[in-house]
Amino acid sequence: MLFTVTRASVRGGAHRPPGHVVARRTGPLAGTVGPMPAPSSLQSALAWYAHRPILRAVVPGIILLGLGLGLFGAMYDAVDERDDFSLLDQPVLEFLVAARSDLATSALAALTFVTGPTVLPIIVLVSCVVWGRVRREWWRPCCSPGR
Structure with missing residues (x-):
């Protein structure tokens, strides 16, 4: 030392x-x-922030919400004015159409069917019943589909 x-x-x-x-x-x-x-003002602010768990939980969410709204606004503006990002739409679509295969199309069609509004609720119901029977508690499996 x-x-x-x-x-x-x-x-x-x-x-x-x-x-x-x-x-x-x-x-x-x-x-x-x-x-x-002496500790800098940044260190003092970080120490103050570290001792407030509610702020540590809420502030990142507010920051992410602001970033998401800003990105949404930028994308909406680009599509509305047909410039910026929306200019990439047609070339990317053409690339994906040219690069797709029968196997990828079949796999994604199956995934879409399984995660659709008919099959997925049945899978969730069966898994929650099995979970409840194995663990012999029902409050967690009953709360799980609501997440």
């Missing part, structure tokens, strides 16, 4: 006031380096 941090004695001294924080070199260069710097 190259540094140790200590506080000066309570009565202070000729060169240091009481409570003065001092970093001392413990390696080959021994001696007092000077007072530790």
